[in-house]
Amino acid sequence: MKRRQGWLFFIIFLLTLSVYLLINYPLQLGLDLQGGSQLTLQIIKDEGNVTRDELEAVNSVIDKRVNNLGVSESNLQTLGGDQLILELPGEQNPLVASRVLGKTALLEFRTQKEGTSTDLKTLQLQRLSIKELIEQYSFEEKNQNNDNFIKVIQDDLKDIEQELNYSSTSNDLYGKLIEIKKYVDKEITNLFIKTDLSGKDLINAGRRQEQTNSNWEVLLTFSNSGGEKFAEITKSIAGTNQLLAIILDGESISEASVGNQFASTGITGGSATISGNFSAENARELEVQLKGGSLPLPIEIVETNTIGALLGSKNILKSLYAAISGLIFVGVFMIFNYRILGFVSVLSLVLYGFLNLALYSLIPVTLTLPGISGLILSIGMAVDANILIFERIREELYDGNTLTRSIDSGFQRANSSIVDGHITTLLSCFVLFLLGTNFVKGFAATLGIGVLISLFTSLNCSKTILRFFTTYQSLRQKNLYLPKNNFSN
Amino acid sequence: MKYNLELIKNKRKIISFSTFLILLSLLGILYSTFNTSYKKPINLGMDFVGGNELRIERVCEEECSNLSPDSVLENLREISSNKNFINNIKLQFQNNNKLISIRTPYLSIEESNNLITNLDNIIGPLNYESKDSRLIGPKLGKRLLTNCITSLLVSLFAISLYITIRFDKKYALFALLALFHDLLIVFGIFSWLGIILSVEVNSLFAVSLLTIAGYSVNDTVVIFDRIRENLKSKEEGYNETIQLSVNESFRRTTFTSITTLIPLLSIILFGSYSLFWFSLALSLGIIVGSYSSILLAPSLLLKD
Numbered sequence: 001m002k003r004r005q006g007w008l009f010f011i012i013f014l015l016t017l018s019v020y021l022l023i024n025y026p027l028q029l030g031l032d033l034q035g036g037s038q039l040t041l042q043i044i045k046d047e048g049n050v051t052r053d054e055l056e057a058v059n060s061v062i063d064k065r066v067n068n069l070g071v072s073e074s075n076l077q078t079l080g081g082d083q084l085i086l087e088l089p090g091e092q093n094p095l096v097a098s099r100v101l102g103k104t105a106l107l108e109f110r111t112q113k114e115g116t117s118t119d120l121k122t123l124q125l126q127r128l129s130i131k132e133l134i135e136q137y138s139f140e141e142k143n144q145n146n147d148n149f150i151k152v153i154q155d156d157l158k159d160i161e162q163e164l165n166y167s168s169t170s171n172d173l174y175g176k177l178i179e180i181k182k183y184v185d186k187e188i189t190n191l192f193i194k195t196d197l198s199g200k201d202l203i204n205a206g207r208r209q210e211q212t213n214s215n216w217e218v219l220l221t222f223s224n225s226g227g228e229k230f231a232e233i234t235k236s237i238a239g240t241n242q243l244l245a246i247i248l249d250g251e252s253i254s255e256a257s258v259g260n261q262f263a264s265t266g267i268t269g270g271s272a273t274i275s276g277n278f279s280a281e282n283a284r285e286l287e288v289q290l291k292g293g294s295l296p297l298p299i300e301i302v303e304t305n306t307i308g309a310l311l312g313s314k315n316i317l318k319s320l321y322a323a324i325s326g327l328i329f330v331g332v333f334m335i336f337n338y339r340i341l342g343f344v345s346v347l348s349l350v351l352y353g354f355l356n357l358a359l360y361s362l363i364p365v366t367l368t369l370p371g372i373s374g375l376i377l378s379i380g381m382a383v384d385a386n387i388l389i390f391e392r393i394r395e396e397l398y399d400g401n402t403l404t405r406s407i408d409s410g411f412q413r414a415n416s417s418i419v420d421g422h423i424t425t426l427l428s429c430f431v432l433f434l435l436g437t438n439f440v441k442g443f444a445a446t447l448g449i450g451v452l453i454s455l456f457t458s459l460n461c462s463k464t465i466l467r468f469f470t471t472y473q474s475l476r477q478k479n480l481y482l483p484k485n486n487f488s489n
Numbered sequence: 490m491k492y493n494l495e496l497i498k499n500k501r502k503i504i505s506f507s508t509f510l511i512l513l514s515l516l517g518i519l520y521s522t523f524n525t526s527y528k529k530p531i532n533l534g535m536d537f538v539g540g541n542e543l544r545i546e547r548v549c550e551e552e553c554s555n556l557s558p559d560s561v562l563e564n565l566r567e568i569s570s571n572k573n574f575i576n577n578i579k580l581q582f583q584n585n586n587k588l589i590s591i592r593t594p595y596l597s598i599e600e601s602n603n604l605i606t607n608l609d610n611i612i613g614p615l616n617y618e619s620k621d622s623r624l625i626g627p628k629l630g631k632r633l634l635t636n637c638i639t640s641l642l643v644s645l646f647a648i649s650l651y652i653t654i655r656f657d658k659k660y661a662l663f664a665l666l667a668l669f670h671d672l673l674i675v676f677g678i679f680s681w682l683g684i685i686l687s688v689e690v691n692s693l694f695a696v697s698l699l700t701i702a703g704y705s706v707n708d709t710v711v712i713f714d715r716i717r718e719n720l721k722s723k724e725e726g727y728n729e730t731i732q733l734s735v736n737e738s739f740r741r742t743t744f745t746s747i748t749t750l751i752p753l754l755s756i757i758l759f760g761s762y763s764l765f766w767f768s769l770a771l772s773l774g775i776i777v778g779s780y781s782s783i784l785l786a787p788s789l790l791l792k793d
Contacts (some may be wrong), residue, residue: 303625304601306621311621322759370764420655427647434694
């Protein structure tokens with residue numbers, strides 16, 4: 001009996017501890033409960049698997065970019081070896097994040113091949129006209145297009161294709177325009193020779209508004225060795241008609257000549273500016289990408305979930321109703337069928353609930369909708385064990401055994417089949433947790449934790465509480481344990 | 490209270506009933522594979538095929554005005570730049586015209602934002618706080634599908650292994666038979682739901698199948714345990730002992746099923762809509778699972 005009292009204190013201690021934990025370490029809510037966006041980024045690798053190092057490298061670049069974007073409380077984690085999950089809580093638009101994160105941002109500095117000046121000029125003109133066509137297309141689309149202008153654009157496009165001696169394969173007009181633009185970009189890039197200066201040589205990037213107009217420019221600051229390389233490169237082409245191109249992800253974003261005055265030393269000072277036609281937004285995006293460095297492997301955004309804050313709080317409320325009504329109905333069912341025993345199981349269920357929640361805040365487990373359904377489902381399963389035990393106790397009582405004896409052997413005999421029965425559920429949870437997606441993991445985690453805790457609460461706690469009750473003479477009448485009409489049976 | 494299920498007498502009926510259910514499920518699966526628009530054994534949802542799903546509420550003074558989906562689509566078609574996806578769009582009004590739910594093929598975030606802006610122009614104002622938007626790329630969908638199938642196979646294998654180790658061959662075989670019976674019927678019901686109500690299955694459906702597997706085996710294990718225990722100690726004949734064991738464990742099996750069903754019903758009634766079909770699948774699984782544990786699996790053990 002003494003040992004049991006020790007257990008009773010231990011249980012009370014656990015209960016206090018859980019309440020303390022829950023007050024001081026609030027539960028982490030998933031995005032479906034608090035609102036926000038979740039982006040799944042897939043690393044693209046054509047051959048072989050993504051290695052751990054590559055995953056790490058991509059992760060750190062994305063992490064830097066996210067930090068430089070200044071989104072608050074974002075959370076980045078890896079998933080399954082080649083995916084990353086970015087969570088943006090609150091009403092933050094995932095659009096900007098997706099634009100900044102999705103680009104490889106491979107920055108190259110290239111010098112023009114000798115004797116390609118005329119080729120470059122033609123291509124530059126073609127690039128300009130295709131850009132205009134694209135703008136025109138988007139503008140007309142927004143303002144109720146008519147077939148006339150489409151015809152004009154189609155004809156213009158055909159002219160350019162003829163000049164290029166290349167025909168596009170896309171189905172729709174917009175696709176064709178983009179395809180031709182990519183082709184021109186590639187052709188331009190091909191006129192330049194790679195140098196050993198790249199985005200890796202940057203130590204910082206910034207932006208400022210140009211003084212002459214409202215466009216923005218992006219400032220690059222090189223490391224010491226990068227600055228030397230830049231001086232070397234500019235020196236080599238200074239005063240010639242070869243241009244220096246700054247190329248981002250295969251697209252030349254700036255082609256500039258280097259004046260004769262740099263012929264002896266090159267451009268020193270370790271910095272450069274890119275002045276294309278950047279808007280404030282574009283300049284900022286490029287700045288963030290350059291600061292974070294280029295991605296070692298390209299990524300693709302394969303999933304975006306956005307949930308409004310209002311919907312999130314509605315979800316919390318609904319889950320709360322579901323959990324509480326579930327608990328109440330289960331409690332009523334148990335007390336109706338098992339009297340005092342049922343009451344004991346309700347007490348251990350309450351403890352069960354607190355222990356679960358406390359563990360969630362301790363581990364921590366982020367609570368999501370599937371997670372909550374796992375918890376609610378595990379309430380039902382936690383009672384299962386109690387039912388097994390109580391049925392055994394009833395049988396013992398029917399056989400004419402004393403209350404204490406019945407309780408003891410009830411717990412003893414049900415023990416093995418309870419442990420046994422939980423194993424299959426745990427097996428399923430384990431597999432789900434290993435192989436499942438983020439959402440599924442939440443369910444597996446709460447159900448699994450629940451099943452484990454219920455082993456403790458339904459075996460140990462209910463026994464302790466029951467033993468405590470039976471120390472009172474008035475609570476030891478058999479009819480408090482068996483429904484009266486059945487007792488005569 | 491003693492229960493008296495006449496298992497021996499009704500063996501034939503039980504087995505015929507189960508066979509009937511299985512055939513009905515297979516029929517649904519076959520029909521769905523060959524005759525419906527999706528050509529799959531079950532209507533795969535966005536999780537598995539990729540796409541864009543958007544639910545958003547309108548802001549209305551009192552009652553939201555009645556709108557026909559067709560006219561909204563017509564308007565959308567006029568102002569959208571990408572004509573292609575408009576043709577594959579599905580639009581529904583729910584909740585007294587308040588809630589709009591839209592399915593389209595996969596869109597980029599930018600395109601999805603444009604769609605919402607366009608919608609706002611046509612039927613706005615919209616309550617952005619109530620937005621629920623999911624974009625899933627087709628690549629990810631395929632991957633999720635293989636992932637789910639692997640999880641199912643792996644855990645079925647693990648459970649089978651566990652049962653074979655724990656029981657001797659005959660018991661293991663029938664417990665597994667009951668398990669596959671349960672899964673097939675739940676799968677079949679959702680095939681039919683897909684055909685009739687276009688209900689889609691998502692990754693949570695796979696989760697529910699896995700949970701059902703764990704739960705159903707658990708129930709069968711308890712009854713088989715009782716049978717083995719009684720076969721050792723009781724003097725009655727083999728068939729009678731099985732029937733007795735089933736009746737002895739009837740109460741506990743139905744009770745545990747009821748206590749598991751109660752919380753699930755609470756989720757169905759009060760919980761978030763995203764958990765509705767999930768909880769329904771689980772509930773069905775638990776009902777079918779209890780039936781197969783109490784009646785089917787022990788009937789299979791009976792000798793003629």
